[in-house]
Amino acid sequence: MSYDFKQIEKKWQDRWDEENVFAATTDFSKPKFYPLVEFPYPSGQGLHVGHPRSYTALDIVARKRRLEGYNVLYPMGWDAFGLPTENYALKTGIHPEIVTAKNIAHFKEQLKSLGLSFDWNREVNTTDPSYYKWTQWIFLQLYKRGLAYKKEMAVNFCTSCKVVLANEEVVGGVCERCGGEVIRQVKSQWMLKITEYAQRLIDDLEEVNYIDRVKSSQINWIGxxxxxxxxxxxxxxxxxxxxxxxxxxxxxxxxxxxxxxxxxxxxxxxxxxxxxxxxxxxxxxxxxxxxxxxxxxxxxxxxxxxxxxxxxxxxxxxxxxxxxxxxxxxxxxxxxxxxxxxxxxxxxxxxxxxxxxxxxxxxxxxxxxxxxxxxxxxxxxxxxxxxxxxxxxxxxxxxxxxxxxxxxxxxxxKLRDWVFSRQRYWGEPIPMVYCEKCGWVPLPESELPLKLPEVADFHQTEDGQSPLAKLDDWVNTTCPHCGGPAKRETDTMPQWAGSSWYFLRYCDPHNDQEIASKEALEYWLPVDWYNGGMEHTTLHLLYSRFWHKFLYDIGVVPTKEPYAKRTSHGMILGENGEKMSKSRGNVVNPDDIVDQYGADTMRLYEMFIGDFEKAAPWSADSIKGCSRFLDRVWGLSKLLIPGEGYSKELEVSFHKTIKKVTEDIENLKFNTAIAAMMALINEIYAKKGITKDELHDFLVILNPFAPHLTEEMYEKHGFGLMLAKEKWPLFDESKCVDETVELAVQVNGKVRAKIVVPVNCDKETAIQIAKDNAAIAEALVGKMPIREIYVPGRLVNIVIK
Structure with a gap:
């Protein structure tokens, strides 16, 4: 029997918002858990179904941790400076600020429709002056300590975007963003001296829990x-x-x-x-x-x-x-x-x-x-x-x-210092001025943020300078050191500047006196679990680790490393097995899936599609199976029978399923956790009955995967006010041990039958049970066994002439 997912999902999303259910608290006495996903660039295209895979995975972990009693900070924000929006402005004349606000509103609506338990009180936006004030502040600290410097050098110049690119932004010989031709030009550039940290960036990988391919990627890039x-x-x-x-x-x-x-x-x-x-x-x-x-x-x-x-x-x-x-x-x-x-x-x-x-x-x-x-x-x-x-x-x-x-x-x-200048408009202004008498002089910290001025023309100058170079009233200023005439730097920062420290701002996003309070940073850091794409392990991950180590050296943050754990997910491909893109015509819009099947089905399928760490193709047919499963969960209401606790028939299955789901969530084995719950519901339907306690625990372990449906059923059956505030069920290890095991029985290496024996069965008993099987007995008629092999827990093999 299907359920009205549209009404139910809207109801609970509004309730969660109204009651601020997923907001992290300032009760620093509770155990904390800080999961993090890479915040998105809010493009005009919105999300496709590949984006929510990471968000949903850590949302499941975050929801489970809340049920286990943790104070959870699961934040979201916007990496909103960047070339695509500026290029759109060049094409349409619409200011990037307007485009960014519109795109963010659409992205936020999409994310909320998926039931993701983000703490929206801590939302950050890299284009907000109250945010990039601190990006500029970090740059000034780097400059004052000799880690930011100006240098004439040959750089990668995109002939289409008209901007300088880091080596990491040139893919296959072309610009990774627009595909335009990249040539070499000599320009004066701001550089960041990451090479000072090269050895530490390798050595300190020993202190963190990163999957091997992420560590290898970092080590190989540093070279x-x-x-x-x-x-x-x-x-x-x-x-x-x-x-x-x-x-x-x-x-x-x-x-x-x-x-x-x-x-x-x-x-x-x-x-x-x-x-x-x-x-x-x-x-x-x-x-x-x-x-x-x-x-x-x-x-x-x-x-x-x-x-x-x-x-x-x-x-x-x-x-x-x-x-x-x-x-x-x-x-x-x-x-x-x-x-x-x-x-x-x-x-x-x-x-x-x-x-x-x-x-x-x-x-x-x-x-x-x-x-x-x-x-x-x-x-x-x-x-x-x-x-x-x-x-x-x-x-x-x-x-x-x-x-x-x-x-x-x-x-x-092999690692080189990073080019930090970009000759474009839509980026953070670099808070430096040039004085003929004093040279380069940093802006006083009291004058931050140096706000991005309004411009009418977003095109670069003929010689490839930023559009800011055309603003004489803004460029011409006075030297903070000697008071003489000076000119502002017209280059802006690269997009990755704002994303190199955003995880720190989430700890205390409304603080106007510092990046975040010392108390908040000491409580929340390091990030406990960070998940993101492998494509960001040689760019963003290195940048942010470098910036964090620098901030540690100057006493701003309390930990050497920003992230205690880093995992990475595989992409969701189109149905044709290729990467989703508009040009290939294989993009699946999550809005369409939510509209047709509901957010819970969408979430469940994204996690059931295959091994989380590997790429998997989307299948419009397979998603129907997840929809049918949730319909069967809804139908459990009709199977309620009198009684408390677990029934004798289902007791072992419940303990084993709770154990598996508990452990699989921690090991990113979401597909097998879902399979275990599907198997359990099959047993419940075969028994044609479920106690109220069994229903309660089933709803709790399913809740991180399908939060709307489970909340509705929890309320409907009078379990309490809200499932999100429940406690995660415990399992009894002694009841998770199988009493019997299934063995394959081979004759001359070919499987002829399967038998069930006690878990600790001895060889003599196992072989006798095998020989008593009708199929094996028939195969042995008139034959003399010359060897009998028993592999406990796996097989019996009888070798005959």
């Missing part, structure tokens, strides 16, 4: 390596320093490669005889993104620097120097030593330019690119290193380099 810096002298007089993880192969370095942007090229202009060719190549390289330049499979290109050569410090031989786009100025020193006998990329380059290839680690077949294994090779053609194993040779060459003053050991990181 710690050990090796040496080696100095090569040049015929131009200057030395070229390179970083290498394989200093043992120094005798095999037969050429060097510089980044096309390396400053030595301009410095050596008077000695270089083919400067036009180098400048032409540099111009071509500037039109490629870092991704395209470092792609392993691409054709190797470059130009030899004619007129200047390098000297190998180990062999004393002169070697040529090339420029090539696969060497980046932003990594290492912008120069490499090339050992083509033991590196695929160097080998390919050497072959393309007919350069010497000298084997220095014996055992490989260089012509077949079968390079010798690092750990087992023996040094050859390497002077005093000959005969040494690789690891021994590394130590010996580094000691020699130090003694000769030609190098030293070095730990290096």
């Amino acid at each position: 710690r390596s050990t090796g040496a810096e080696v100095d090569f002298t040049t015929t131009a007089g200057e030395k070229l320093t390179v970083y290498t993880t394989r200093p043992d192969t120094l005798f095999g370095a037969t050429y060097m490669v510089l980044s096309p942007e390396h400053p030595y090229i301009d410095q050596w202009a008077g000695q270089i005889t083919n400067m036009p060719a180098l400048l032409e190549y540099r111009e071509k390289a500037a039109r490629k993104s870092d991704f395209e330049r470092t792609e392993m499979q691409k054709e190797k290109t470059g130009v030899e620097i004619e007129g200047v050569r390098a000297i190998n410090p180990a062999s004393g031989k002169e070697i040529p120097i090339f420029i090539s786009d696969y060497v980046l100025m932003s990594y290492g020193t912008g120069a490499i030593m090339a050992v083509p006998a033991h590196d695929t990329r160097d080998y390919d380059f050497a072959k393309a330019f007919d350069l010497p290839i000298v084997e220095v680690v014996a055992g490989g077949d260089v012509e077949k690119e079968a390079f010798t294994d690092c750990a087992t090779g023996v040094m050859v053609n390497s002077g005093f290193l000959d005969g040494m194993k690789v690891e021994e040779a590394k130590k010996a060459i580094i000691a020699w380099l130090e003694k000769e003053g030609k190098g030293h050991p070095k730990v290096n990181f």
Whole structure:
């Protein structure tokens, strides 16, 4: 029998709002639980069914924790600065602030329709001046401690969005947001010195409970390596320093490669005889993104620097120097030593330019690119290193380099400092002014927030500056230091600035004196459980951990790490098995599902669709099964029978189901928790009866998954005022132990029957029960068993001739 989900769900959503049921309290004496989901960017398209998967999962955990007596902070907010809204403003002329407010209202309505138990009293919006006041404050603290600085550098520039992008925002050689061409340009940029925290960002992963793939993603992105810096002298007089993880192969370095942007090229202009060719190549390289330049499979290109050569410090031989786009100025020193006998990329380059290839680690077949294994090779053609194993040779060459003053050991990181400037309007203004006399000067903290001024034209200037650069009255100001004329910074912050600390503001969102009170931060931090997409583990997760560690160092927050636990969910794909997108025409709108089946069915199906940590395709047919299950739950009202407690027939099943649901929620096994409840309801219907106590406990364990239906039934049967304020049922471990177990019975390895035996059944009894089975007895007629195998809890296998 179906139920009126539209009336029921609206009723309870209004009740929850009116009574502020899910608001975290300021009773800091209670045990706390702080679950967190990544707050969304409120786009014009609204939610699709993939978005609520994470929200619903942690909502289930949050609801269970409240029922267990915890003070739960489950907040939501809006990561609302960003390019899509600005691009919409460019297209329509509608101010981003208006568009953002409209999008947020739609998103909020959608989230509320799903019955998510967010504490809306703590809602934050990164575009609210009362919020970004503190984003600006954090930037000033970074600047005052030397972790924010201005630098001329080659950057990724999106030719479509007209903005600078971090390397992480360039995907497949194009802008991750608009798909536009990304080229390299030299610009003056604000940078954040995350490299100061690189080692700590690796080491402190030992102190948190992150799933392995999240930890690996962080570690690989930071890219710690050990090796040496080696100095090569040049015929131009200057030395070229390179970083290498394989200093043992120094005798095999037969050429060097510089980044096309390396400053030595301009410095050596008077000695270089083919400067036009180098400048032409540099111009071509500037039109490629870092991704395209470092792609392993691409054709190797470059130009030899004619007129200047390098000297190998180990062999004393002169070697040529090339420029090539696969060497980046932003990594290492912008120069490499090339050992083509033991590196695929160097080998390919050497072959393309007919350069010497000298084997220095014996055992490989260089012509077949079968390079010798690092750990087992023996040094050859390497002077005093000959005969040494690789690891021994590394130590010996580094000691020699130090003694000769030609190098030293070095730990290096792939991680680079982050570009913090964006030449756009819809972002936080950077609270800095430039004075010809004083240089860059921070705005006094008392003048924060520096509000984003109104503009009529959202286009960048012709030379790619922010639209703010057109506002002379806003740009021209006075220096806070000397009182003389100065100009404001017109670049704005990147979108990830506001998302790097939002979890702190949730702790005390209305505080106008500080980020949050010390008492609130000490109580709520760290976040107990953070769930989000794997695509954010090398951007947002690193940014926020960096900012948090900095705030810890200056005494603002009480914990070294922001998140105690991090999990990640798989995407919900379209019915065609592809990622949902408007272009593919496979987007499913959650509003349509809620309208047709109800929020509880939507929530239940999102959790039942498959392993939470893996991608799963949407199925319009499968959702009907979850709808039928809830109809059967509604129908339990007709099966009520007299009696208290659990009936003898269902007692074990109830204890086992409560145990499974309790544990599965904590282990993100939502699909198997739902399956267990489905199995239990089958037993109840087979028995054709349920006591009031059984109904009560069934409603409580189902409540986190289907809160509206269970609240209605709870009230209908007079259990109390509201199920959300109930207590989670306990299970008796002794009643969760199976007394019997089902075994497969094989004859010559082929399953012929299944039998039920006592859990602690001995071999002799199990084999006898198997032989007494009719199917097995028939298979053994006239046969002589030559071996009888018993695997407790699993199978019996009888081997016959």
